Each structure stands twice: as structure tokens, then as C-alpha cells.
Amino acid sequence: MKVVKSYEMKEIDRYTIEEIGIPGIVLMENAAMSVVSETIQLLKESNNVVICCGIGNNGGDGFAIGRILSCNNVKVSIIIIGDSSKIKGDAKINYDIARQLNIDIHEFYDDKQIDEFKNIVNDCDVIYDAIFGTGLCREITGKYLEAIKIINRANAYRIAIDIPSGVNSDDGQILGDSVCADKTVTFCLPKVGLLLYPGANYVGDLVVTDIGIPNISVERINSHTTIMDDNLARYFIPNRVKMSHKGSYGKVLVIAGTSKMSGAAVLTSLSAYRTGAGLVKTFIEESVSSVVTTKVPEAVVETYSRADINISNEDKEKLLEMLGWADTIAIGPGLGNDNITREILEIVISNFNKTIVVDADGINALSKDKEILNNRKCEVIITPHLGEMSRLIDYDIGEITNNTIKVAVELSKNYKITCVLKSARTIISSPNGMVNINIYGNSGMATAGSGDVLTGIIVSLLGQGLNASDAAILGVYIHSKAGDKAKDDKGEHGLIANDIICNIPYVIKSSLNE
Numbered sequence: 001m002k003v004v005k006s007y008e009m010k011e012i013d014r015y016t017i018e019e020i021g022i023p024g025i026v027l028m029e030n031a032a033m034s035v036v037s038e039t040i041q042l043l044k045e046s047n048n049v050v051i052c053c054g055i056g057n058n059g060g061d062g063f064a065i066g067r068i069l070s071c072n073n074v075k076v077s078i079i080i081i082g083d084s085s086k087i088k089g090d091a092k093i094n095y096d097i098a099r100q101l102n103i104d105i106h107e108f109y110d111d112k113q114i115d116e117f118k119n120i121v122n123d124c125d126v127i128y129d130a131i132f133g134t135g136l137c138r139e140i141t142g143k144y145l146e147a148i149k150i151i152n153r154a155n156a157y158r159i160a161i162d163i164p165s166g167v168n169s170d171d172g173q174i175l176g177d178s179v180c181a182d183k184t185v186t187f188c189l190p191k192v193g194l195l196l197y198p199g200a201n202y203v204g205d206l207v208v209t210d211i212g213i214p215n216i217s218v219e220r221i222n223s224h225t226t227i228m229d230d231n232l233a234r235y236f237i238p239n240r241v242k243m244s245h246k247g248s249y250g251k252v253l254v255i256a257g258t259s260k261m262s263g264a265a266v267l268t269s270l271s272a273y274r275t276g277a278g279l280v281k282t283f284i285e286e287s288v289s290s291v292v293t294t295k296v297p298e299a300v301v302e303t304y305s306r307a308d309i310n311i312s313n314e315d316k317e318k319l320l321e322m323l324g325w326a327d328t329i330a331i332g333p334g335l336g337n338d339n340i341t342r343e344i345l346e347i348v349i350s351n352f353n354k355t356i357v358v359d360a361d362g363i364n365a366l367s368k369d370k371e372i373l374n375n376r377k378c379e380v381i382i383t384p385h386l387g388e389m390s391r392l393i394d395y396d397i398g399e400i401t402n403n404t405i406k407v408a409v410e411l412s413k414n415y416k417i418t419c420v421l422k423s424a425r426t427i428i429s430s431p432n433g434m435v436n437i438n439i440y441g442n443s444g445m446a447t448a449g450s451g452d453v454l455t456g457i458i459v460s461l462l463g464q465g466l467n468a469s470d471a472a473i474l475g476v477y478i479h480s481k482a483g484d485k486a487k488d489d490k491g492e493h494g495l496i497a498n499d500i501i502c503n504i505p506y507v508i509k510s511s512l513n514e
């Protein structure tokens with residue numbers, strides 16, 4: 001599903017109104033009707049409903065919602081925040097109708113009315129927030145800021161219209177403060193800012209409604225941002241065919257694990273199998289290879305020595321032979337932050353001609369020498385968390401956190417690689433500028449080894465024939481949905497990486513409706 005920024009939504013509205021000829025007032029009516037139908041059940045127990053309206057079209061939606069509710073015998077008060085003489089266009093039409101119908105309308109224009117505003121808001125049980133929508137364009141101050149703080153303190157259920165007032169629809173940043181909604185009803189398409197943190201914290205339950213905008217208005221918008229949803233996932237999952245054998249589903253090479261972190265090789269290899277790989281070969285330091293043989297008996301294990309500071313010629317030969325065997329490679333989980341890791345990575349990148357996933361210590365090796373990427377034969381997916389990204393591009397973590405999409409896109413374009421920037425809202429960016437935002441997962445997944453599982457899932461999908469971008473997007477989806485299933489069972493506190501692995505098969509099975 002497409003996700004849009006405010007200028008893209010404005011263009012969709014403009015085209016629909018000006019080129020197709022559906023009047024703006026019709027869209028506003030549809031928008032208001034859709035909000036009422038999504039929320040009327042919530043009003044059953046309610047005595048007092050307040051609609052806080054700004055003076056733009058978001059406020060216009062609010063006036064129309066007020067009228068529809070009032071016609072359905074709901075007791076409604078409208079409070080206009082701002083100068084009502086500046087209301088114009090479609091919003092003015094709905095404002096005038098509300099006045100004609102003698103709906104209870106108040107104004108919060110200056111400090112003299114603040115007590116009245118507080119009393120009305122504190123006395124209600126449901127608040128519709130129609131102060132700002134996609135038109136919010138600067139820091140919120142003065143009476144608007146006061147109003148938002150009062151709305152947030154009220155003991156009422158808060159419903160945001162289109163977007164919580166205060167969230168920047170383009171990047172999820174909070175412009176001063178924002179209404180903290182229990183539910184947000186957004187129109188036509190999700191806005192980027194609803195999905196990214198910190199904005200996502202203010203959204204509550206998100207519903208996207210149809211307001212009668214034709215597909216053609218949406219299709220012509222060249223949005224670069226998408227989300228994977230449950231309906232779409234099944235079309236990405238690789239097919240299984242009756243007449244097949246283990247070689248049909250990918251020969252996956254996992255280069256991971258050292259004496260300190262042998263478990264990383266176990267988690268990555270097992271995840272690759274659980275996602276459907278036909279054959280997994282694990283290349284691991286000799287002294288700890290038995291961990292893999294014991295924990296993943298299905299894996300074929302090849303060993304090498306880390307006794308020296310360089311990889312031996314014999315081990316290098318062995319590695320080159322495996323590069324000829326493999327369909328895809330995951331390199332880096334628990335591999336050690338040393339020269340041997342750098343050497344192995346360099347051998348892989350400059351000799352292998354398919355797609356690889358570089359994670360963890362593989363990324364740390366790249367951070368020290370990004371030139372390795374320039375001499376490559378293979379396509380590369382990298383999966384940094386924010387700390388690894390910070391080391392890789394030498395930016396402050398805070399700056400990366402506030403600009404996840406921009407940073408991932410830049411890296412993808414500069415190095416022509418697929419980037420999976422992992423966080424509570426993982427961003428997947430492709431060299432062609434396309435971006436996918438993952439909206440699933442939970443904080444229980446912030447646990448050691450969780451990233452190793454993701455690497456195993458992605459490499460498995462590559463082995464089964466998906467291209468880099470699809471494997472990364474679907475991989476992140478399966479990982480986070482498996483994390484959510486694990487949370488349903490165990491809660492967030494006790495969730496460990498192994499629980500995510502156990503749930504991979506069930507996510508794939510239910511996506512396919514098997």
C-alpha cells in the first residue's frame with residue numbers, strides 16, 4: 001500500500017477536485033461520514049461530545065462531523081480554535097451549516113476564553129480533534145498549544161481526524177506538542193508521519209477510510225514509500241512446487257559465529273531453515289562448530305581456523321569453493337570484529353556474483369573500510385541497527401533516529417545497495433529510491449539475537465529466488481509478525497530470539513491461508 005507525504009495527498013485531492021471534477025465539498029462530506037461510521041459505536045455510552053476545530057479544511061471535516069452527529073441525536077459542542085472570520089471555502093460552507101442548525105458553537109480565540117474551553121473539554125467524554133491535518137506547517141504555539149495540552153489532560157476518548165494535531169505528516173516529528181489520540185481516522189492513504197516515531201506514539205488505533213477518491217488520482221502519484229500489509233504478503237511468499245527437491249529452495253551459506261558468539265550462527269542458520277531454505281551450510285570457527293551441529297542438526301557445517309590473525313590459504317580455498325556452491329550468503333552475525341572478518345568479507349564481496357546479506361560484524365568491517373563495497377561482484381543487502389548505521393556513516397545516532405528514511409535512502413543510492421535500517425520502525429530502502437516502512441513488531445524483539453534471526457529469514461528468501469528488495473521487505477515483515485505472535489504467547493518481557501524463530505512457520509502458514 002502506498003504511503004504519502006502531505007504534498008502528495010494535496011496533489012491527489014487537487015487532481016480529484018480540479019481534473020476529475022468531484023467537488024471538494026463532496027470529499028469533505030465523505031470524509032466526515034467515514035469518521036462517523038468508524039466511531040459512532042464509541043459514542044453509545046457517551047453523554048457529551050466535543051469537536052475541536054481549526055480554521056482550515058481539517059476544521060471543515062470537524063464541522064461536518066458535528067452536523068452529522070447532531071442529526072443522529074448525539075449531544076455535540078463545537079469549539080473553534082482560532083479566528084472564525086478566517087474560515088473559508090468548503091470549511092466555511094460546513095461552518096455556516098452548523099450555525100444554521102444552531103449547533104452549540106464556542107470560540108477559543110484569546111486567553112479570556114481559556115476557562116470556558118477547559119470547562120467544556122473537561123466535561124466531555126469524547127473529543128474529536130480537527131484542529132490541524134496535513135496543512136500543519138510550523139511549530140505550534142500560543143492558544144493552539146494551550147488547547148492541545150488541555151485536550152490531552154482531559155479524561156476523554158480522543159479521536160484524531162486525518163492526523164493528530166501536532167504530528168508532522170511528512171516525518172512523524174512533533175511540532176511543539178500533539179494531541180495524543182486513542183484512535184486516528186485518516187483519509188484515502190496513510191501519511192508517512194502516522195507511521196514513524198515519535199508521531200506513531202500519538203496515533204492510537206489507525207483506520208484508513210475511503211472518501212471516494214478514484215484510483216486514478218492515487219495511481220498517478222509517484223509515491224516512493226509503501227507499507228507491506230497482511231493481504232499483500234502472500235503474493236511475495238515464494239511458491240513451493242510439488243515436483244521439487246531441496247536444491248529447488250536455495251543453497252544458503254551462513255558465515256557467522258565465533259567462540260564468543262557461536263549462538264549467532266545457530267540463530268541465523270535455524271531461521272533460514274524455518275523460512276523455507278532447502279539447504280543451509282554454516283561456515284564457522286572450528287573450535288565452536290559443535291554448537292551448530294548440536295543445535296541445528298539439519299545444517300551442513302564447514303570449519304576454518306582463527307588461530308592466526310589472517311585466514312590460512314587452505315581455508316581461503318575452502319571458502320572460494322563454497323562461494324561456487326552457494327546461491328546466496330549471509331555474513332556477519334557474531335563473526336568477530338577483527339581482521340579475519342574483514343578478510344572473509346572482502347573475499348566474499350569480490351568473488352561472489354549473486355546477492356548477499358551483510359549484518360552485525362560484517363557491517364562493522366565495512367565501517368572501517370567502505371572501499372570493500374566498491375570492488376564487488378555481488379548485490380548487497382545490509383541490515384544495520386541504529387548504532388551500526390552510526391558507525392557506518394559516521395552520523396550521530398540522534399540525527400539518524402530523526403531522519404531514518406533520509407539516511408537509509410542516501411546510503412542505498414550512494415552505494416547502490418539495499419538497506420534495512422532496523423529500529424522500532426524498520427526502514428527498507430532500495431537503490432532505485434523506493435522505501436518501505438515496517439509497521440509491525442514490538443519491544444519484546446529488542447532482545448539479543450533478534451537481528452540474527454532477521455538475517456536468516458532474509459537470506460532464506462533470497463535463496464528461494466526473491467530479489468534483494470522483495471526479500472528484505474518480506475523478511476522484515478515475517479520477522480516482525482513472528483515477533484508479534486511470540487508476544488501474544490509470551491508477552492514482551494520474556495520474549496527471546498528463539499521464540500521469534502518458533503513463530504516463523506506460523507506467520508508464513510497464516511499469510512498463505514494454509
Ligand SMILES: NC(=O)C1=CN([C@@H]2O[C@H](COP(=O)(O)OP(=O)(O)OC[C@H]3O[C@@H](n4cnc5c(N)ncnc54)[C@H](O)[C@@H]3O)[C@@H](O)[C@H]2O)[C@@H](O)CC1
Pocket residue numbers: 013014024025027028029031054055056057058059060061131132133134135136137138139140141144161162163187211
Ligand atoms: N478538499 C480537500 O483537499 C480535502 C481535505 N480534507 C481535510 O483537509 C485537511 C487539510 O486541510 P488544510 O490544507 O486546509 O490544512 P489544515 O486544516 O490542516 O490546517 C491549515 C490551517 O492551519 C494553519 N496552520 C498551519 N500550521 C499552523 C500552526 N503551527 N499554528 C497555527 N496555524 C497553523 C494554516 O495557516 C491554515 O490556516 C486534511 O488533513 C483533511 O482533514 C478532507 O476534507 C478531504 C478533502
Ligand SMILES: Nc1ncnc2c1ncn2[C@@H]1O[C@H](COP(=O)(O)OP(=O)(O)O)[C@@H](O)[C@H]1O
Pocket residue numbers: 360385422423424425426440441442443444445446447448449450451452453454479
Ligand atoms: N521496540 C521495537 N519494536 C519493534 N521491533 C524492534 C524493537 N526493538 C528492536 N526491534 C527489532 O528487533 C531486531 C533487533 O536487531 P539487532 O539490534 O540487530 O539485534 P541483535 O544484534 O541482538 O541480533 C531488529 O529487527 C529490530 O527492528
Ligand SMILES: [K+]
Pocket residue numbers: 058129130131132133160161162163164165
Ligand atoms: K487533526
